Amino acid sequence: MAYVFIHLWPQIAESQQLFSKEVQWLQGSLLHHALYLTALGGLIIFFSIYRLVSHIDSERKESVESGLFWAHLGFFFLYNFIIGILVTYQSRWVSSMFVFFIAFGLHFIANDWHLRLHHKYIYDKYGRFVLSISIVLGYLFGTWISFPEYIVGVLEAFITGSMVLNVIKSELPSEKSGSLEGFLTGVAGGASLFILL
Template sequence: MYILLNFFCAVGFALIHFFSKSVRFANVVPRTKFLSFSAGVSVAYVFVHLLPELNHYQEVLINELKNSPWRYLEHHIYVIALAGLVLFYSLERLVKLSKNNPHFKQSENASSGIFWLHIGSFFIYNAIIGYLLVQEEFNNVLGMLFYFIALGVHFITNDWSLRKEHQHTYDQYGRVLLTVAILLGWLLGALTELNELLLSILQAFIAGGVILNVMKEELPQEQESSISSFLIGSFGYSLLLIFL
């Protein structure tokens, strides 16, 4: 049953990317309220669900590495999460700097290279999320639904951000590749199975990327934010995660 339900989740994520070109409400003035609401949901997901999960993955790593020299390295899983955050932050900075570099502005090949590097990193990001969707242990159907909601609004704002950076190139290639990545990741997850150690590493790495992307795009600038929408999203989603 759950394999069918998480397949529908994967299809839902893929459709979000594929039809992101048609999502107009993200580009108009009411977008600020939606962006603030999605920020609240995603921040609640990070602090109420994702960070506590890292503690579980840390215990898995300690158990798996108890006979390894690496057992003396404390906070293994948090270092991996930090590596994911640093990698995605570095890529974002590279894109920002390239936009201000005269060489990139005048060179179509250089600009294209930055696009493929950026989209390539999000392709891997999405593929891993699709893979982990199969491996995720949900307590019930509601747990899967709340997971879908949190990552769904996260993907919507990711699409908005990537389109803002790459414009028509993202609509032509990027959204299709991210659509394929989710489904490909899900298929690999359905056909293969990693041990707990590797799963914990992937989960931690993606957690770092999610945290960075949440803070980067889903918390709008002060003059564009809606505190009421943010509070509704964060407290409402936190209550759902805690009590349901």
């Protein structure tokens, strides 16, 4: 949560200014907010996939499980692949990379738990390996291909929108479970780390 609000949203604001300068046809149009629209698009896509998965009733589950699993996994493959690319554009400072690693490590653990909850044995058999490979492939892709800074901003915007819903849906404690004290401690600690970086 701290990573999204303290690092990603300010980064999108900065990237939007750069994007507007680099892509001249955006001047004076509704697309002047292109990266915010991209973030919204990421949120909408993630929410749509989540709704499809959560609205399967028990009678239909067997007939659609495989296709739905691969659609769900396909989105997370893209999500992790883009995060892998973004890792190559992070600060080269060891402390920055360490905080980035901790933030995304915890985020990936929550994603793993959520996917295992919905897809059970099929996720354990295929999904976890596919998603592990996706991060590595994204990282390798990011090291081989150099993107203009404004394109990196577009990728970050998409991930930010997806991550906002993902964090709220999967990582915040519900009203009846979880620890408010633990949540507040985690947010305060994470926010402090990102402010110090």
